[in-house]
Amino acid sequence: MIKAILIFNNHGKPRLIRFYQYFPHVFLQTEDMQQQIIRETFHLVSKRDDNVCNFLEGGSLIGGSDYKLIYRHYATLYFVFCVDSSESELGILDLIQVFVETLDKCFENVCELDLIFHMDKVHYILQEVVMGGMVLETNMNEIVAQVEVQNRLEKSEGGFSAAPARAVSAVKNMNLPEIPRNINIGDINIKVPSLSPF
């Protein structure tokens, strides 16, 4: 399971924070546990060169031997996924790539500013990729389609949206059916023997 997704810039300023597991306050402390985790993660990740591996083990806050930080560094931003052992390392690494490419598609050449000013949108996009800590969708077109369905809603509600230009460009392709995937079931009709209930 994915425990948390953190995006921060080269100075450790958080740009998107999404926790899928509640980290309660371990000690009596005034400060938020999540902020401590962000700081520690930034500290761990920022020390690393660009030519070392993208996996990190054992932060002491989020850590434990079961946890792993998988990150990618894009210019000014770090994308960090904190996962447990049930996730594939390389799989997550490519998931980050899918996520960034999706952002790029939705924002037309995404940059840090987009993430700052459209934090809510980024969250909505992320919600279509990862849901409650589980990978929901890895297909970029599908993710974009889902986000566009929501954008259409935005348009129909009076166009007060913060990104009209984008919305218009998105709406161009919108006469597609809601879920355009036309699945050829063919052989994939999987036969599972129906057994008595557990």
Added chain:
Amino acid sequence: MSDVVEKTLTALPSLLSLDSHSGSTKLSSSSKLGNLIRGITELTSKHEEEKLIQRELASIKEQVSSPNTSMRQMKELMVRAIYCEMLGYEASFSYIHAIKLAQQGTALEKRVGYLAVSLFLNESHELLLLLVNTVLKDLQSTNLIEVCMALTVVSQMFPKDMIPAILPLVEEKLTHPKEIIRRKAVLALYKFYLIAPNQVQHIHNKFRKALCDKDPGVMTASLHIYLQMIQENPEGYKDLTASFVTILKQVVAGKLPMDFNYHSVPAPWLQIQLLRILAFLGKNDQSSSEIMYDILEESLRRAEINHNITYAILYECVKCIYTIHPKSELLEKAAKCIGNFVLSTKINLKYLGLKALTYVVQQDPKLALQHQVTIIECLDHPDLIIKRETLELLFRITNAQNVAVIVEKMLEFLRGNKDDYTTIDLVGKVAELAEKYAPNNEWFIETMSTVFSVGGDTMQPDIPNSFLKLLSEGFDSVEEDRKLKLFAVDSYVSLLQGEPGKLPQRFLQVISWVLGEYSYLRGELDAATVLRLLAKLLDTKSTSSETKSWVLMAMTKVCEGGVGVSVAQEVCETYSSSLDTALRQRAQELQHLSQDRDLRAKVLPREAGSEPLEVDSSLSFLDGFVSEALAAGAAPYKPHHQRQEELAQAKALSMEPYGLPISMSSCSIADRQSPTLLSVSSGLSGDSPSLSQKGGSTTPKLDGVKRVWGRQGYLVQTEPVEESDLVEVTGPLQSPNQQAGADGPPSQTPTLKPTPQPEQEKQQLASSLFVGLGSQSSLCLMGKPEATTQRFRRKAKGPVLSSSTGEQISNSSVSASSMANNLLCNDLLDSNITSETAAPSLEQTPQLSRDLPAANGACAVESTDRDVKENSASLIGDNRLVAADPAPRGDRGKLKDFSAHLPAEFSGLCHSDISPLASNQSLDVSACHVQKEDSLVLVVFMYNSSDDAIPHILLELRSDELEVSCEGDSPVEEARSRSVAVCQYSLTVKKPSVHVEVAGTVSYQLPVGTSQSVQFSYKLPLTSFIRPLTVSTEEYGTMWLDFSHDTKQKLTPICLGQEPLMDTLNVLKKKLKLHVVEIIGMEGIVACRVLRDQPCLMHCRLHAGALSVWLRSPVPDLPDCLMYHCQRALQEH
């Protein structure tokens, strides 16, 4: 693609101040959020930022609470609040408004509201309860987007108690026509499974349907659930193995739509998931593994494209191949694959290669040999993560011969390491290796010294503890023992003579203890010298007061003779006035003991460590106190888990307004079962400290490896000789691919020969690191972990310790009606009966339980009951044959004995059969109930089947529906060997229910000191509590009007002769002990009471061949329960 992203990302940060980005940015930066963001970026100090945000928050707070704020404005405010929260500033005032927004807004505003809620709150936040209705509403919405939003927020966090309220709606979504909804519903259910597995038990079938869904996306989502469930219980899903293989086959063959391809690899994430599931299914299961061999080979072959994601699939493939039942061809291919990973120039792949090597090295140590050069290079890798992974790998291949080199490498890494987590982890590993494989005393002491000084005060406290334990308990060889202690003393004395101020506190404590205990061994060492060294520690500023206590203790042990006493006196003067009470006490002790030699010898005898201390861990000396307190009315002690469980049950009740009847009942049943499950597991874990010394994750699985040090003792006598032989033998084995170099340093790869000098060093290192692996492999290939190497040569203390922690055999829901089950389960628990014998008995069980209800409670119908008992007795007999358990258990002979033990006053009364409830090695518990005119007595028989008398038996009974009071003297009884102790309890109904249940715990102590407990439960029908109520028709009339609770139902009368009403009432009278007050024509009035005094009246009227029955009582639920029993009685007639 990534290049493009990177370029744009580099190019654009400068735009931050220019504000000439595309239209959208311009628009929003003029908005309030934009202003805030701009404001923050312009600031230079953290302090200013804080001020700005506080101002911002204050303004948000004002606006959200203003009634004039529209939902649209609220939406914008929420985004700003989210931004502030992300930066770490609390905006708790906005939480409630976020919930409101989700509740009242339009879809778009709802979306912001839900987002804010899911970011602000956690699943235990109390405000979340307010969201439940909103979620319910949105789940029923016709707008798909609203349904999606609701499902998303539900999977992010939802209060556990509220799951039953929305579960049916989410379940419904599994059949929704839109695949995205189905998919989200599956994931939401998975989330429910994770937080409350009991509540989704009934929908496992639907998970199967999701697995067969025609949309591959839904199928993929369902794999999350299966991965989790199979990991927990692989046995339950073996039947799906072929299905998963089929799915993977189709995916690999590219049968999925092109949409699913990622870099022209078909659905890679799906493949990864499936491979993981297969690994769990094939583990230790040859037949399942055989099904998957083909597809694994296919996967390996197909994953040729050189892309990151294919390596991910390959890696999972390799792991799967090494997890399942081995097949040599596949292993060969997998090994080659690992080689590619390890040798790869891509650092991520190298990392995974090392991980894979670490994973497989226990099965295939030769693989590590093949890659020894690479491994050694990785040791010097600039990436610390790679380095650590390499050390992890080395840790797994450590044996008695390479331990010195490997530990040296680890310590080297530790000295340069600054990360606490890594230090704690590695220090533990070094200590473990040192204990297990130390080649000699000097090395051991020196290594541990380094561990203590490097590990400092962050390391796990059990490291110094187990080190001291090892020193004090000693080994079989007295001479070795002495040498080790002497060396420790020597090295610590020289350390103290250096710069002790720099040593960590833990280490100083270890040093003081060792010097205190063993410095006398070094004859020439003057006690005064030691005392002075210790006193110097006291004077050091950095020494903590805890350490000072240790030092003073040590001084107390050492001080002797003239000079010593004077040093001691000096110290005492300083510390006897210390503010720290612990220090003052130690100082006082030192003062007195240093002056009185004889007393000191008594208090602190030398070599005390070798004598076992008698510790009564069961606290039996408190038994008297406990029974006194109980007699005085104190509540009996309930273990923690039980209290928790009761608490949880109490909480669960609060859900009723939301709950749905079906899911509620299923959940409460599961809840009731869990305390016993809990107690089993706690009993198990209670036994474990001697088994797992340090948390499972750090313990290496070094099965086939010889242990030299450690709990088993120092195996110095014979092994070294053998092992040195082995070294020579294993030389040629080390690198099978380089046979020619057998006599020289082992392996080298031709491609890596830049400079001869470092190369030679590497080879030397290799030969020292990988020595002994060959021989080990031969051991391992036999496939069995070598149990014989674990010799318990240390003075046997372990067993006593572990047995004193207590053992619990619990039998849940054992009732009179399911005793056959119970017995079966008992025997299954006690002895591993093979499934063949268990199977026939299982078949009989349903039949038994069908028979039983008829016999239950009605003592008259003894014959069926006896049959049942014969059946179950024979079951036991069968099982005992197989189990060959010497303890006699619940056979017929003993049952007869029990009825002889029935107290004399009950002899003339009607009693139920004595049914065995629970048993363990030493105690069998049976019970029956006796119906007296004014009470119901539960008689519990406890048969002590062991040879020793059990002095104190404490019997505790509890019940939700009944009031239990003890009859006779006290619940504490004694059971002499092979005899029966009898307890009596009087039961009355507190809360009527169709069947009532008493749960009980018998706890007692065996003479050996083990405390044991047996749990049981006894179920009896409400009818046992019914007594006739003699009233006149007039009285009946007044009572009828007073009673408030009633129920009506039509029953089928019994028609024996002319008068169906009379016949029916007679049957009821006989079976349920009702009192027929009067029969007037077609109507009859009947009265009864339920113990102690809960009246219930019945009015029957025969009309058109049906008997309409009307029951009334002042007690809630009683009419319903009685109606049930009436119905049963008539049906069974």
